[in-house]
Each structure stands twice: as C-alpha cells, then as structure tokens.
Amino acid sequence: MREIANYNLRDNNTFGIEAFCDRLIVYDSVAEAQKAAEQIRAAGEFLIIGGGSNLLLTKDFAGLVVTPEPRFGVEQVDEDETGIYLKCWAGTQFDDVIAYAIAHQMYGAENLSLIPGEVGASAVQNIGAYGAEVKDLIVKVEAVEIATGNVVSFDNEACEYSYRQSRFKQDWKNKYLITAVIYRFHKEFIPHLDYGNIRAELQQAHIDMPTASELREAVIRIRQAKLPDPKVMGNAGSFFMNPIIDRDKFEFLRQDYPDLPHYTIDEQHEKIPAGWMIDRCGWKGKALGRAGVHDKQALVLVNRGGATGMEVLALCDQVRKDVFERFGIHIYPEVNIV
Ligand code: EPU
Numbered sequence: 429m430r431e432i433a434n435y436n437l438r439d440n441n442t443f444g445i446e447a448f449c450d451r452l453i454v455y456d457s458v459a460e461a462q463k464a465a466e467q468i469r470a471a472g473e474f475l476i477i478g479g480g481s482n483l484l485l486t487k488d489f490a491g492l493v494v495t496p497e498p499r500f501g502v503e504q505v506d507e508d509e510t511g512i513y514l515k516c517w518a519g520t521q522f523d524d525v526i527a528y529a530i531a532h533q534m535y536g537a538e539n540l541s542l543i544p545g546e547v548g549a550s551a552v553q554n555i556g557a558y559g560a561e562v563k564d565l566i567v568k569v570e571a572v573e574i575a576t577g578n579v580v581s582f583d584n585e586a587c588e589y590s591y592r593q594s595r596f597k598q599d600w601k602n603k604y605l606i607t608a609v610i611y612r613f614h615k616e617f618i619p620h621l622d623y624g625n626i627r628a629e630l631q632q633a634h635i636d637m638p639t640a641s642e643l644r645e646a647v648i649r650i651r652q653a654k655l656p657d658p659k660v661m662g663n664a665g666s667f668f669m670n671p672i673i674d675r676d677k678f679e680f681l682r683q684d685y686p687d688l689p690h691y692t693i694d695e696q697h698e699k700i701p702a703g704w705m706i707d708r709c710g711w712k713g714k715a716l717g718r719a720g721v722h723d724k725q726a727l728v729l730v731n732r733g734g735a736t737g738m739e740v741l742a743l744c745d746q747v748r749k750d751v752f753e754r755f756g757i758h759i760y761p762e763v764n765i766v
Contacts, residue, residue: 429463430454430497437493441480442544444662445737449475449489455498456519458579461572461605465492468574475766476605478549482664484744484765486737494605494692495519496548501608502528511612513567518548518606522562523556525611530640534613538643539620542651544658544665548606552596554589557646558737559623563589565611569596571604579590580604592669594761625650654725662731664720667744668702669762681755702751702759703727709750719743741765760763 435452438444451471455461468474473491477483479498501517512534516525521547525535539560545553547583549563551569565585570581587594596604617640621627629646630638638646656663670691673681678698682688685708691699704725706712714724718735719742722728729740729747740752744761 429456429460432456433730434704435493436517437480438484440477440493440495441483441485441653442658442662443480443484443731443740444658444665445485445731445735445740447485447737449493449587451489451492453492453494454497455494455605455607456499458570458572461496461607462522462577462579462593464605465572465574468492468494469471474602476548479544482549482553482763484737484740484761486741486761486765487632489766495605496546496605498546498582500524505610512615513610513612515570515608515610516547517608518546520547521545522547522550525545525671526644529613530644533663533722535617535640536560537562537611537639539623539626541644541647541648547592547609551587551606551609552594554592554594557651559620561589561591562611563587563594565613566609567612568610569606570608570610571606573604577604590671611748649657650734653730656722656724656730662735663728664763666703666727667729667761667763668706668727668748669759670699670702672697672699673757679755700757701727705751705755705757705759706747709747709748709754711747716746721747726766737765 432452435449436445453464453467455464455739467708471492475493477487477495498519502522504516505515506513520572523542526541529537539558543555551566554561554563566584568581568583573580584741588589619638672693675696689701689704693699703726711721712726714721718732719740720730720732722730729743748759
C-alpha cells in the first residue's frame with residue numbers, strides 16, 4: 429500500500445484542478461484494500477476516487493483520499509457457449525479492457541471506446557455511449573466492505589443499474605472499496621450502429637460492415653472530434669446528465685422547438701440532450717472566468733487554464749439557471765462535486 433502525505437491531486441482529476449488532500453492511499457490488492465479500509469475507519473473524512481474523470485474538486489480535502497493502483501490487470505476467469513468472462517482489476521483503464529477484448533476476439537464494448545476512467549468507476553457510474561451501457565457487460569463487482577474489512581461481491585442485479593446510476597452512487601456510497609469487476613464479453617461480434625452518427629462516420633471511411641476494430645476506430649474518431657482531450661484541456665466529459673422528462677412536458681416544449689432532439693425511454697418519458705439546451709441558451713464556446721463551455725459539445729465544461737473548482741462550479745450554476753429559465757427543466761451534474 430502506498431501512502432503520500434499532503435498530496436496534490438492535480439494529476440488525479442481530468443479537470444487538472446489543483447487541490448491538496450491530507451493523505452493519499454493507493455491499494456494494489458484485496459489485502460491492501462482491507463488495510464486501506466482499516467485506515468479509513470481510523471480517519472474521519474475520506475474520499476474514494478478512480479481515475480478522477482468524473483470529479484470536480486472545489487477545495488482542498490481535509491482527509492484521506494483512497495484509490496486503486498492504476499495498472500492493467502485482466503484475467504480470463506470463465507467461459508460459456510457464447511461468452512467469455514474477464515476479471516479486471518479496479519484500477520485498469522476501462523478503454524484498455526476494450527482494446528484487450530477486441531484483440532482477443534471478445535466483443536460487446538466497442539461503442540464504449542475511449543471513455544476515460546477506470547474499471548472500478550465503470551461499475552459505480554454505469555458509463556455509457558452510443559447506445560451502449562457497461563451494465564450490459566457487468567456480471568459481478570468484487571469489493572471490500574469498509575465497515576468490516578470483509579470481502580464481498582455483488583451480482584449485476586444487486587447493483588440496480590440504470591442510466592448513469594447504481595447503488596454505489598446511492599445507499600452504498602462510501603461503503604465499499606471496489607477491487608475488481610467481472611465482465612462478460614460475447615464471442616460473436618454484433619455491431620450496433622444505429623446511434624448518433626456512427627453510420628455516417630463509417631460511410632465516410634467507405635465501410636459497410638465494420639469489424640470490431642473498425643467500429644472502435646470510428647467511435648474513437650467521433651469522440652475525438654467532439655470531446656476535448658483532458659491532456660490538452662481539462663474536462664470531465666459530459667458535465668450534466670441528460671434529463672428525463674414527462675411526455676406532456678415534452679409535447680409542450682416541442683410546440684416551441686420542433687427540432688428538439690429526444691430519445692424515447694418509455695410511453696411516459698423522453699430523454700432530452702442537456703447539451704442541446706445549453707447550446708440553445710447560447711453557452712457553447714462561451715466562458716466564465718477561466719472555466720468554459722466546450723465549443724464543439726455544450727455538455728462539456730472545460731478548464732481553460734488554471735481554473736479553480738469554484739470557477740467551474742460558478743459556470744455550472746449559471747448554465748443550470750439559464751437552462752431552467754428557458755426550458756423549465758432542471759439539469760443535474762453527472763460529475764461528482766467535492
Ligand atoms: N447537441 C447540440 N449541441 C451541443 C451538443 C449536442 O445541439 O452542443 C445535440 C446533438 O446535435 C444531438 C444531441 O444534442 O442531437 C445529442 O448530442 P450527442 O450525441 O453529442 O450526445 P449527448 O446526449 O450530448 C451523451 C452522453 C455522452 C456520450 C454521447 C454519445 C450523457 C450525459 N452523455 O451525450 O457521454 O458520449 O451521448 O452516446 O448521457 C460522458 O458521459 O462523459 C459522455 C461523453
């Protein structure tokens with residue numbers, strides 16, 4: 429277990445915001461996670477982070493920050509007629525798991541390519557993109573219970589996954605240190621091309637029936653064109669969740685905005701892209717101090733250089749206020765604000 433006192437978290441959050449914590453603890457095995465749990469019980473305040481790709485630090489953190497060792501750890505643990513099970517260390521980059529899977533003829537995660545973040549966080553956040561969600565691959569989540577140090581595991585159903593949600597963000601928050609996730613990949617490659625501009629991107633490359641690698645490359649190109657590289661400009665991907673609204677409200681809005689994009693959830697509910705609303709409010713490419721709204725995708729807030737977390741939060745609040753005033757819809761951050 430690695431421990432560092434008075435640690436600057438700048439490299440542990442993709443916004444690239446400077447904030448110090450009293451102590452950083454990095455666990456690299458189940459036994460170390462149990463030791464880390466002991467330390468957490470002895471300390472008061474603590475924060476569990478992964479790659480920090482969904483995190484906004486607004487101040488120094490007077491307490492322990494605990495994180496799995498960022499390293500590749502992937503092992504095939506089972507197989508059935510149609511699927512292969514990979515057990516992945518919590519600190520593995522999720523995108524590295526996808527690359528590994530495709531290289532070994534395991535499919536189903538292509539549309540999630542290039543999402544920043546680690547395996548442990550993928551199971552907390554139910555990451556998703558281009559019509560796919562990681563919940564459809566997760567079989568089991570292994571963890572250490574902080575209160576007892578016991579090793580526990582949860583099947584997919586127990587985690588109660590839904591759009592960007594799980595019990596790890598609700599009543600299980602701060603209760604477990606995730607050590608591994610078991611994903612089930614498919615032996616057969618079935619491309620899912622019907623979301624967003626995947627087909628258009630493939631057509632441009634003159635591809636009708638993509639291989640898994642070609643689909644992955646297309647998704648990567650789409651993301652790179654729209655989303656800023658955190659190494660160049662700090663950001664946490666989508667800052668807000670897309671709100672799910674009642675059909676009545678949707679029909680009412682559609683009278684004023686016939687081009688309102690939407691994804692039908694069920695008979696009563698529609699999901700509306702927050703990015704579209706923020707864009708219509710005129711925020712795209714605009715700044716407030718050193719924080720800004722990305723010029724190619726209004727759902728993404730960026731650190732234009734040297735921003736504090738409070739500056740990003742001020743922008744977040746202003747954007748939410750403007751969206752509510754114009755559309756009567758509350759939007760909520762997807763990013764974890766500390
Ligand atoms: N739109 C605009 N202006 C903008 C941004 C979007 O008009 O500035 C419109 C687009 O034209 C499109 C619609 O809004 O009609 C949706 O945009 P997009 O396809 O870019 O997707 P999104 O709903 O904004 C979600 C995810 C992304 C994911 C994409 C693609 C959430 C919170 N975000 O964004 O996830 O990559 O779909 O599947 O659900 C992330 O979570 O960090 C993330 C990047």
